[in-house]
Amino acid sequence: MIVAMQDQASDEAIQNVIERMVELGFNVHRTTGSVQTILAGVGTPSHFDVSEFKVLTGVHDAYRISSPYKLAGRSFRPEGTRITFPNGVVVGGEEVIIMAGPCSVENRDQILTSARQVAAAGAQFLRGGAFKPRSSPYSFQGLGLEGLKLLREVADETGLLVITEVMEISQIDVMLPYIDCFQVGARNMQNFNLLRELGYVRKPVLMKRGIAATIEEVLLSAEYILSGGNYDLMLCERGIRTFETYTRNTMDVSAIPVLKKLTHLPVFADPSHGVGIRDLVPPMALASVAAGADGLLMEMHPNPDKAMSDGAQSLRPEQLTELVKKLKQLAPVVGRTIAEGVTATAPAK
Amino acid sequence: MIVAMQDQASDEAIQNVIERMVELGFNVHRTTGSVQTILAGVGTPSHFDVSEFKVLTGVHDAYRISSPYKLAGRSFRPEGTRITFPNGVVVGGEEVIIMAGPCSVENRDQILTSARQVAAAGAQFLRGGAFKPRSSPYSFQGLGLEGLKLLREVADETGLLVITEVMEISQIDVMLPYIDCFQVGARNMQNFNLLRELGYVRKPVLMKRGIAATIEEVLLSAEYILSGGNYDLMLCERGIRTFETYTRNTMDVSAIPVLKKLTHLPVFADPSHGVGIRDLVPPMALASVAAGADGLLMEMHPNPDKAMSDGAQSLRPEQLTELVKKLKQLAPVVGRTIAEGVTATAPAK
Amino acid sequence: MIVAMQDQASDEAIQNVIERMVELGFNVHRTTGSVQTILAGVGTPSHFDVSEFKVLTGVHDAYRISSPYKLAGRSFRPEGTRITFPNGVVVGGEEVIIMAGPCSVENRDQILTSARQVAAAGAQFLRGGAFKPRSSPYSFQGLGLEGLKLLREVADETGLLVITEVMEISQIDVMLPYIDCFQVGARNMQNFNLLRELGYVRKPVLMKRGIAATIEEVLLSAEYILSGGNYDLMLCERGIRTFETYTRNTMDVSAIPVLKKLTHLPVFADPSHGVGIRDLVPPMALASVAAGADGLLMEMHPNPDKAMSDGAQSLRPEQLTELVKKLKQLAPVVGRTIAEGVTATAPAK
Amino acid sequence: MIVAMQDQASDEAIQNVIERMVELGFNVHRTTGSVQTILAGVGTPSHFDVSEFKVLTGVHDAYRISSPYKLAGRSFRPEGTRITFPNGVVVGGEEVIIMAGPCSVENRDQILTSARQVAAAGAQFLRGGAFKPRSSPYSFQGLGLEGLKLLREVADETGLLVITEVMEISQIDVMLPYIDCFQVGARNMQNFNLLRELGYVRKPVLMKRGIAATIEEVLLSAEYILSGGNYDLMLCERGIRTFETYTRNTMDVSAIPVLKKLTHLPVFADPSHGVGIRDLVPPMALASVAAGADGLLMEMHPNPDKAMSDGAQSLRPEQLTELVKKLKQLAPVVGRTIAEGVTATAPAK
Incomplete structure (x- = not known):
């Protein structure tokens, strides 16, 4: 100091x-x-x-002239963190990872169709919310445990990995048997009790940047999880709140190269929440990978016009397919490749 | 629509x-x-x-041309909400309420001294954190249950009411026997599960505005608590995040008259977090009451230079005393009075 | 460094x-x-x-450990700057100054009626725009020179001083014969060529804070004017742009005590632009004086519903009168008084 | 409405x-x-x-349900605006344009070296400031007319086009003989008198987004220029002010596809001012083109460590060369190409 x-x-x-x-x-x-x-x-x-x-x-x-975080700093692991998932998918390496799926799990048909479309497009992870925190108490609040079971079932059928949001400590144990990766949402980025508990778990975590969080605060929150011993952590830029209201948030694309410089943790981008408008998602996904993102987290719905939540920002299936094709062309420009799509290892029913 | x-x-x-x-x-x-x-x-x-x-x-x-909230809207209870506490203190009436105390309960001596100073200055509530969410995992994290017991003990001795922050559902039952009012911090204003549970409790709640929350979002979060049946709710402006970094946050004083117009709920102001610098707290406290606040929530520490947290924004005891004197002169200009100070009703030890 | x-x-x-x-x-x-x-x-x-x-x-x-501004710093003139106007009105002393009037000069009747109402309410300055920079090219753009002449005429009749906005260097000489104080609008706070020229003029200047200007930038811009030799400078908080859209801007009331600490220059507040909604102006005016403002700049229109610009934020005449009464009660709480109203010294026509 | x-x-x-x-x-x-x-x-x-x-x-x-701008709207010219420069360079077509050069023209050697490096890297425009608006009155303020002459001289020698910033009306005529394109800086985006005059000129204009300007305000300012009859207008995203201070501004990459949708005007990106840190410029330049930018405006200095202004964000010559190579690979992914580099048509001295 x-x-x-x-x-x-x-x-x-x-x-x-x-x-x-x-x-x-x-x-x-x-x-x-x-x-x-x-x-x-x-x-x-x-x-x-x-x-x-x-x-x-x-x-x-x-x-203050020293960083207030230690374990999250680049110098702690200069070569970068790599996280290997059960089916061999590696996050943080040369390959860029695609996570996609609907905002909420609505029913068996919807999530199964989603999973098949997501897998067909070439993604590695299926995303989908089982417990849905919504800003209005009168909105759809998710299927809960039933949603988790459906996610696991359709993921096994398609070979995808499952990522879903955890909102409180009591959900951790409920989720563990069904998922491959916890997602901490923007609103919980400074829920320090939850972060501490996730530090004790041995399952990867993807933590989103809070809507008003500085980059330093993102890394301090990461430190909570790392200091518990869980090093399988990914960060995710998903838009910050600014005066501009045309887009849902203002996606801070520069946070991607900044984070890559400051920390060894893999950095994802969520253009769906970043902009909130379907047709802006593909250009922002391309921009994110051009800027150095290690992966993308995106909303896709078999029929966005009928989605129970976030339909306006969900890609149509054919948009996702088209986008992944372009990403495959773009990635080599920045020395990367898009990871291979998955294939079902469990016997299909 | x-x-x-x-x-x-x-x-x-x-x-x-x-x-x-x-x-x-x-x-x-x-x-x-x-x-x-x-x-x-x-x-x-x-x-x-x-x-x-x-x-x-x-x-x-x-x-959207209708408000997305219903119970929180002014028209639901045009005369305004009044909350009566066990010792007769009324929030939401003509009287302006003062809540003060240290950021954290550190030990018996510190909190007892604080309580006596807060009571002597003329406040009605003692504030103090028992469970402390801090942005760095390496900071002091609070005394927990022991802190709650100390708060109750010194409040009873001085006649003050106790307000303290609840950070997760599991703490609600732990806190109930010791406190008079729950405080929901800015970081939990959109922790909807916590809000829902607080709607089922029969104990008043003061909910702070999130650092990046719009006024509409504040009222939507209020709706979560109200829709559970708990109408004893107060809101609190405590500064929003903007590009200005001289102050810790930018206190949105105009949110006070805006909220008074849009909702029937009492509106407090927390100038300590609003600005983060001790000497700016008194002018901003005066400004808040001039703008129509129903109460103030402020940090005071017997010795701020030695405080374990938030020392920089904690008033010295003599500053609080001096401020309350000025508030008593100012309140009548806007048709209010400052509530009477409390006296111990429990026999002092 | x-x-x-x-x-x-x-x-x-x-x-x-x-x-x-x-x-x-x-x-x-x-x-x-x-x-x-x-x-x-x-x-x-x-x-x-x-x-x-x-x-x-x-x-x-x-x-950087030194301030980038020198002349604007408090230590340059610890006792504070006082500016004395031709009719004896002093800005920066114990007295709080009121400036009021319509957004634009529309015609002789409107500005004469405005001046009489402003003087009757007890203000010292008449404000009114002659050259109107508007964000749409299709909006009313002001009366120009004719407006300046009208301002001077009605000010002389009522004894008020005239403040009006200067938008470019070529307007300085045009304005000099008619006005008592230049106003630099928020959009020109970093128009450094204009500021430099205003530094060479011997007429007071009130400079508004830019919509996205930090407090340090306000003081750097002040430095431009001061370094030209014009020390009769006032600053004015008028709201900054944030994510909150209920109000036109977010008025940073805390900038008032911060500026009073950092600089010797008088600090005004413009609650009309700060919030943009008529009924919020009185509480914010009271809050500003409670926080330490040396003066207020406010929009008032004889008939706001028919105003050619900014009608929504213009006070009705009776609101201004009522507000000044309350300000007279409030000022002593913070050791101030509201300046006496003016009387015409020129023979009325 | x-x-x-x-x-x-x-x-x-x-x-x-x-x-x-x-x-x-x-x-x-x-x-x-x-x-x-x-x-x-x-x-x-x-x-x-x-x-x-x-x-x-x-x-x-x-x-309001209609756009407040008309000429700037996409529907006014659905096929998009193309601007053809004297040497045949076309902005707004399939080709992406590169503008680069130092923040300020410092002396003949510096600007000549810069021009050669910029041309060698494959750019079409040389940028450089002759009149420099700086936030501190004690900073270097530019070479003025001498700077304009140097820009023209070295541009002619290298075949580059010249773009430089105009800060006030009186500079327009001074600049006309020496330049190919006016640049309106972020601080002048709402200097409506200047915009109106530029509407009467027959020379292309590139207008930057103000630091706190919404996308709608950008288009309203464009309307000022267009309504004067000058349709050769380009817009430029260069970062907005947010709470994040790690970068100089937060570059709103999503403004690029949004503007492409709302208006027919070509859209540039200035990653140098967008982030303010040299090593972040290449990833953000790539991201901008991936998101649909029609061109890039970037700072490059032969020796950034000795630059008289903005050295921290100026690319080194070899970084620009390397970046253009990558841009050539990336552009086809989004259906574009990078424009051909220029060659001197005037006889070199």
Whole structure:
């Protein structure tokens, strides 16, 4: 930490800041200029709050100079994290991964049709919500456990992996037998109790960026999961809230290369929530992979006009198929390939 | 809902939109102009998603014209909601309520001293966190149950009411015996499962606005609690995230009169989180009451420089005392008074 | 400036940064820790760009520790700036100043009626636009020179001072004979050529905060005017753009006490543009003065429903009168008074 | 326009709204439901302000249903606008255009070297600032006319076209002899007097999106230029201001496909200002073209570490060369090609 004192700050004020720094565990180096004194705190205590120093008497400003996260930082694992799934799919390698499916599991027919279309398009993961947090209490709230069972059944039939959203601690154990990957939604990115529990689980997690979360906050939240021992973590940009209302959110595509630089964790993009309008999803999916994304998470529905939730942003099946074709052409430009589609390993019924 | 068709939209497209509206339960009135057709849907189905209509073929734009919330709307209870606490304190009436205390309960001495100072300053509620969600996993995380017991003990000794933050469903029952009011933090304003459970409880709730929540989203979240049957709900503006970084957040003071107009629920302001800098709290507290707030929630610490969390934004005890004096002068300008301070009803030890 | 090197940065990288700092005119103090080196640059060159250092090889981060503005800083004139107008009105003293009037000068009748109502309510300044920058080319664009003449005429009749917006350099000389104060609108806060010219004029200026301007940028823009020698400058908070769309902008009331701390310049508030809805203007005006504003700038129209621009946010005459009464009660709470109303000194026609 | 009345609005209130609508030139169709009345105004008056209706007595909400811009709308020229430059370069066709060069023209050597490197990399336009608006009055302010002459000279030598920023009306005539395209910077996107004058010029204009401008505001500003008769207009996304501070701005990549849908004007992207960090420019340039951009505007400097402005975001020459190679591979994926590089047609000195 660096503390820059105000011009002509009193010796007493300087001494008080130094003492407070030493108390926290810093070694303090003092640079005295003709008008301004600067205090450099060397060594990083396990915890300190830089804003406390900003309001001490005589302080001009204070700067944290070390990252507040450690395990999530690129230097912890410079070669990058790779996550291997049971069927051999690897996230974080040269291959770009496709996750697609409806917002909600609505019924057996809908999810089975979805899974077949998603697999046919060449994706590796089936997404679909069983527990649906909706902003209105009067909206459809999901099928719950029944939805999980349907996801597993149709995934096994098609060879896909299952990713679904976990919203609270009590759902973790319920989900474990049915899924391949937990998804933490944007609204839970700072649900620290949930993150801590997911750190103790031995199943991969994909954590979405909160709607108003800075990149640093994304990495601090990642640290919660990593510090519990679960290193199979993926991050996902899905749009932030800005003044622009034409799109549902403003997709921060630059967060993808920024995160790739700051952390070793694989970085996904969710253009469906990023823009919220079906026809904008393909260009934004292409842009995301061009910018370095390790994978895409997208909504697709067999019949979006009849979807029980998020129909406006769900791709039609033929749009997904067309998009994956273009992605296959684009990926080599940035030194990547799109992962192979899956095939059912379990005997079809 | 209104659907404005594109100029020269085809009859087929218009017919398709009409059918979809009727399916949802609207009565549709059609206005055909020389170039543009407008469809007015009268009658409000229990649920519909206006964004689905925006992407239908031939649609220019679609507008929801009814509020998506019902119980939270002003017209549900035009006279305003009043909440009466066990010791006779009334929230939502002519009197403005003061809630103050430290960010976290740190130990018996600290919280007892805090309570005495808060009571002496003239407040009615003691605030203090027992379970602390922090953005870094390496920060102090609160005393838990022990903190709740300490809060109750010192509140009884001073006559104050207790408000503390609930972060997950499992904490509700743990907290019930010790507290007078649940606080839902900004990060949980869209934790819909938690909100739903709080709707079933018979204990008042103060819900903070999320850092990126629109005013409409605040009222939709309120609807979750109200629809469970718990009408003893207060809302609280505490700053939103904007591009300005000098302050911790940007306090949206105008949300206070806007909410007073849109809803019957009492509206509080939390200037401590709103600005994050101690010396800005008093002017923003005065501004909040001038703008119509029904109460204030503020952080005060006996020794902010040694606080384990949020020290930078905690008032010193003498600042709180001085502020309450000014508030007592200001309140009558807007037709209010500051509530009387409390006195211990339980025998002091 | 402080440059924090990355852990284990090479000697070559460190040397390169030191050389670049010395080149710019810094004296460099080096603190070498076991893993990290910190370079403190003492002495402030007239110009440097801290972002250039952030991208040099081996640099972790770089921090400007001095303010980039000098003349605008509080320490330049700790006692605060006072501006005295020809009729004796003083801005920046104990008295809070009221400026009011219609968005646009529409015709003689409208502006004369406005002036009389504004004076009767107790204000000191008449505002009104002669040159109107509008976001649509098809909207009313103002009366131009004719509007300026009307403003002067009715101001003389009522004893009010005139403030009106200047939009480009060529208008400065046209306006000088007719007005008492230039207003720089939010859209021109970074029109640096205009600001520079206004620095050479000897007539007060009120500069509004840009819709997306940080507080630091406001002060840098102020520096442009001050560095030309015009010290009669007032700043004005008028709302920033955020994700909230219920109000026209989000009024950053906390910018008022922040600016009062950082600069010696008087700070106004414009609640009309801040919220954009008539009935929200009075509570926000009260809040602004409670937070420390030196004056208010507000829109009032004799008949807002027929206004040619900004009718929705213009107060009705009786609302202004009522508001000034409340402001007179509120000001003493924060150690201020509302300035006396004016009386015509020129013989009335 | 649609006006939705409040439930049980009085007949008088409804009648008043209808009269006001008729006054403006609407034909009003009234839909009376059991609780709510809806008024549809058909026919679009040349000007009306929807916010005035929102505050009329008895009104629940009001919606503009026609675009406030006409000439800029896609339907005005569905096939898209193509702009042909003197040397045959066409913007808005199948070919993607590259504009590159330093932030400022610093001296003859620097701009000549830049031009050669830009041409060698395969670009068609040389960018460079002669008049530099800077946020600090103490920063380098540009070479002015001398800079324009240098730009023309080196462009002629290399065969490049010249684009440079115009900041005020008086500069238009000064610039005309030396340049091929005017650039309107983000800070001037709502300098309506400047836009109007540029509408009367017969030289192409590239207008950047303001830092806080909505997409609708971009198109309204475009309307100012188009309505003067200058149809050779290009738009440019260059980042908006959000809460994220890691990057200089947040580049709204989705604005590219949105604008392509809403308007016939060519859409550029400026990733240099969009992110502000050199190494993030190539991925964002690729993302922009993947999302449908018609061209790129980028900063490149022969020696960015010594640049007098914006060095941190300027590409090194070899980075530009490498990037253009990748762009040539990527463009065909989205049905485009990168335009051919230029060759000097004027005899080299």
